[in-house]
Amino acid sequence: MKCAIVPVTPFQQNCSVIWSETTKEGAVVDPGGDPERVLAAVETHDVRLTKILITHGHVDHAAATADLAEALSLPIEGPHKADKFWIDALPEAAARYGFPPARAFTPDRWLVGGDTVTLGDLTLDVIHCPGHTPGHVVFLHRPSRLALVGDVLFQGSIGRTDFPQGDHEALIRSIRDRLFPLGDDIVFVPGHGPTSTFGAERRSNPYVSDLAVGAA
Numbered sequence: 001m002k003c004a005i006v007p008v009t010p011f012q013q014n015c016s017v018i019w020s021e022t023t024k025e026g027a028v029v030d031p032g033g034d035p036e037r038v039l040a041a042v043e044t045h046d047v048r049l050t051k052i053l054i055t056h057g058h059v060d061h062a063a064a065t066a067d068l069a070e071a072l073s074l075p076i077e078g079p080h081k082a083d084k085f086w087i088d089a090l091p092e093a094a095a096r097y098g099f100p101p102a103r104a105f106t107p108d109r110w111l112v113g114g115d116t117v118t119l120g121d122l123t124l125d126v127i128h129c130p131g132h133t134p135g136h137v138v139f140l141h142r143p144s145r146l147a148l149v150g151d152v153l154f155q156g157s158i159g160r161t162d163f164p165q166g167d168h169e170a171l172i173r174s175i176r177d178r179l180f181p182l183g184d185d186i187v188f189v190p191g192h193g194p195t196s197t198f199g200a201e202r203r204s205n206p207y208v209s210d211l212a213v214g215a216a
């Protein structure tokens, strides 16, 4: 699986275009804004979009979803239904943070942990990682050792949990019990900032390292 990162919105959210090298079929993950920049990357890499994937319902990740899905007739998969209240609040959130007008939407498919998402000949695993938001999901392509983790985990940090239905303990469990066991070698694209590996965060992340949680 190939991945091109396109930072979008004033929040520099890492929207990603992912695709199969074999079939060129691909998806946009978390189109929070700046759709023209996302589509330029799609064109550069000669990707044929077949769906839109959403990790969670925050405005910087999902604001352009409805417009993009409608313009390109693409189905939307994700997040988990527990994020419906965030998606329903997109119009207000867009106004509050100075985004262009955004519409709420209903995904064609809500996801749950253990689901798989297909892109051409690729199969991605869906991991439900509540904490930052209750319906946050992570997409993992095991053969490429690459995960798209949204705002669950960052290089040297973790997602905020001071939002409605945020849960710090749940977030730590999501990372420690559901992500780190996938392997130290997994490279992850976070929702903001540089990529890292699960192993590097397990060693040195001040919030979730082995030392930080007393597992060393």
Ligand SMILES: [Zn+2]
Pocket (backbone or CB within 6 Å): 056, 058, 132, 151
């Ligand atoms: Zn978020």
Ligand SMILES: [Zn+2]
Pocket (backbone or CB within 6 Å): 011, 013, 058, 060, 061, 151, 191, 192
């Ligand atoms: Zn974000």
